[in-house]
Amino acid sequence: FGSSAALCLFVVSQPMEEGPRPDCTVADLHRHLLAEVATDKFPISRLKSDPSGRSSSTNPGGGAKLKQPGGFRRAFLRNEAEKRGVGLAEMPISWLRDLKVDLRRLSRLGYFHNVFGLTFNEESGQCQELQAGGTLGTVSTMLLLLKSFVGTGILFLPGAMSQGGWCFSGVLLFCVGLASAVCIRLLMECVDKTGSSSFAGIGRRAIGGAGDYAVQVSLVLSQFGTCIAYMIFIARLLSTLFGRSLAQVLLVQVIVLIPMNWIRKLEKLEIPTLVADALIIFGLGASIMYFGEVLHEGNRPDVPDFKPATCGLFIGTAVFTFEGIPYLLPIRASMQKPEQFACIFQPVFAFVLCFFLFFGLCGYLTYGDAVQPVVLENLPPDNVLVTYVKVGYCGALICSFPLVFLPAQRILELWTFGVTPKAVKKHQKNAFRTLVTCACAVVALYGGPYFSEFLAYVGALCCAPLAVVYPPLFHVSLCATTFGQRVVDWTLVVVGVAVMVFVFYQTVTGVGEG
Numbered sequence: 001f002g003s004s005a006a007l008c009l010f011v012v013s014q015p016m017e018e019g020p021r022p023d024c025t026v027a028d029l030h031r032h033l034l035a036e037v038a039t040d041k042f043p044i045s046r047l048k049s050d051p052s053g054r055s056s057s058t059n060p061g062g063g064a065k066l067k068q069p070g071g072f073r074r075a076f077l078r079n080e081a082e083k084r085g086v087g088l089a090e091m092p093i094s095w096l097r098d099l100k101v102d103l104r105r106l107s108r109l110g111y112f113h114n115v116f117g118l119t120f121n122e123e124s125g126q127c128q129e130l131q132a133g134g135t136l137g138t139v140s141t142m143l144l145l146l147k148s149f150v151g152t153g154i155l156f157l158p159g160a161m162s163q164g165g166w167c168f169s170g171v172l173l174f175c176v177g178l179a180s181a182v183c184i185r186l187l188m189e190c191v192d193k194t195g196s197s198s199f200a201g202i203g204r205r206a207i208g209g210a211g212d213y214a215v216q217v218s219l220v221l222s223q224f225g226t227c228i229a230y231m232i233f234i235a236r237l238l239s240t241l242f243g244r245s246l247a248q249v250l251l252v253q254v255i256v257l258i259p260m261n262w263i264r265k266l267e268k269l270e271i272p273t274l275v276a277d278a279l280i281i282f283g284l285g286a287s288i289m290y291f292g293e294v295l296h297e298g299n300r301p302d303v304p305d306f307k308p309a310t311c312g313l314f315i316g317t318a319v320f321t322f323e324g325i326p327y328l329l330p331i332r333a334s335m336q337k338p339e340q341f342a343c344i345f346q347p348v349f350a351f352v353l354c355f356f357l358f359f360g361l362c363g364y365l366t367y368g369d370a371v372q373p374v375v376l377e378n379l380p381p382d383n384v385l386v387t388y389v390k391v392g393y394c395g396a397l398i399c400s401f402p403l404v405f406l407p408a409q410r411i412l413e414l415w416t417f418g419v420t421p422k423a424v425k426k427h428q429k430n431a432f433r434t435l436v437t438c439a440c441a442v443v444a445l446y447g448g449p450y451f452s453e454f455l456a457y458v459g460a461l462c463c464a465p466l467a468v469v470y471p472p473l474f475h476v477s478l479c480a481t482t483f484g485q486r487v488v489d490w491t492l493v494v495v496g497v498a499v500m501v502f503v504f505y506q507t508v509t510g511v512g513e514g
Contacts, residue, residue, distance in 0.1 A: 092137070136335045138344060144331050145348045147277060148324030152226075152233060152397065154284070154356060156317055156455055158363025159373040163452060164314030165306040166364055170357060172311075176318045177353040183471035183492060184328060184349075188341065189479045190471070197333035199326060199466070206474035216411060218465045219326060223408035224440060225458035226323060230401055231444040232451050234394045236374055240381070241390055246448050253398075254441045260402050261409070261433045273403060276396035283376070283393040284359070286386070290379050291362045301368030312506030315499060316456030319464045321356060326466060373451040405440075409433055453507050460503035468496035 081091055136144070161169035191197065194205045199219070203211025235249040242249075332341045363375045372378050376393065379386040413432065417425055447454040469492075476489035 136331070138340070141331060141335055141341070141344050142348055144327075145324075145345060146352065148327040148331070149322065149349075149352045150284075150355070151280065151323065152230065153317075153321040153323050154359055155233075155287075155375050156373060157321060157356060157360030158367070158371045158375040159452060160314045160317035160455070161360050161364040162303075162369050162371050163307060163310040163317075165304045165311070166361060167305040168307070168311060169314050169318075169364070170361055172315060173318050173321075173357055173360065174353065176315075177322065177349075177356070179492065179495075180322050180325065180467050181346075181349055183468050184325065184345070185342070186475040186479075186489070186492075187329070187471040188332070190474050191329065191332065193478050197329050199329055199470075202474050202478075203470065206477040211470075211474065214465070215470060218462055218470070220408040220411055222323070222326075222458065222462035222466060223404055224436075225462050227401065227405050227408075228440050228444050228447065229320075229451075229455060229458065230397045230404070231441060232448045232454070233374055234397055235444065235448060236451070237376060237390045237394055240377060241387065247445055250441045250445055254437060256398060257401055257405075258434050258437050260398075261405055261437055262430050263402055263406075272399040276399040279392040279396040283389045283396075286389045287375060287379065288359070288362065290386075291366045294366045295362070300365060301370070303365060303368050310506070312503040313452050313456045316459035316464075316503040316507065317452070318459070319467055319499070320455050320459030322467060323463060325463075373455075405437070409436060412436070456503055456507045460500045460507070464496055464500050464503075468499070469493055472496075 078088075078091065157173075163169075164172065187199075187202070190202045190206070194202055196202050196205060200212045200215040203215040205211075231250060231253055234253060235246045238244065238249045239246050328345070332338050335341060363378075364371055367375075367378045370378070376386075376390055379389070409432075413429055416432065417429065472489040472492035476486055476493075480486045480489055
């Protein structure tokens, strides 16, 4: 339809000639137009009255944009707006580009330069700091924020709450979320002060090279910790579904993941990643449905209010659940109006926190102390829908694995091989990626029986510094100007370090006693 309409515009704009036009001429013209529009060398806007041949301001992108679905509708809206004196900057973003552009951007979140605040040049191998200024609108920003926080970690909350008690866990999860929100605000003030969109770059400006290195190490460890958690998660679900051992399922995972981790251009995973997001939403919805059915039957088990002996395990998992914090800086940098980030973030984060509380408490109150570390294991095993949910969730994590693995792996490659242009040391890097994937599988094999303790380790030692230690530490150096601000910053730093030590000690003690 787009091609035919573009042809009509071209023909109408030409001078009328006497006599009939041969069909072969029209066919040749049609083929020529399609070829020119496909390469964007013959923009439709040249057919207007502009003698210079430049694209009209109301039709950015030329004929290729008109060929996209909805292209003529968007062009009409832009033309009408221009007639009324409305500039491009004042038009809704939906008038300027196709919805598929926003959908593709959702799948690309997780690239290493998004997590680390860097851009990577495949040709030269150079890394540069991510620059602010993008095209994200309000809706796209909201969806990206939701995608950053609502992932696999939420499925660990019911099992983690069984380690702390329902009352203690609910209050503490709210406090962790509140502290995270305060630290995110401090981090955004550091962004405004330095102009940097990189977490490590802010650390470098705050306390020198040590801050840069500390942030990168924490990010690498947290990414690999998440990868190992994915592998354990998949192995536990599939081993119960198909009656295989943990080692057998992990071996199959390694065989599947190694070639996926060799991928250089992650655009190939855009569609699988979007499918994975849909499967995650489906899994969460099915879980809530089964929670409601069990609670409706009235067979609610007795659950304690507080478990002081194991409460540290919940603290670590609660921090791990807010794994989306490193994504906030690149999201803000990609916004069309970064100054509106706070207005969008606050209601989204409030919704995320309430949803975490709702899902965690519902799962724990439904199954009590019998709840498993992965709550999907508690769903009826002989139900076809449950089987689809488990398989779909495992497929979602397999598709998402390279997006979590490659950020940390590329940083390791920079540390190991230095800056290398495209295709240089490709085989060495593939071998390195294979080795790291196998190492993650080995850790998953031995850490699988202690999944709750492993999540607490990752949350306390890897995620807690990024969430509640580094932001106030950098803020006190860069932005704090009053005594009250310094007191708040140092209080958060001390509390964060104390949480790390307490969770680590209680986890080690619990594993030793077990």
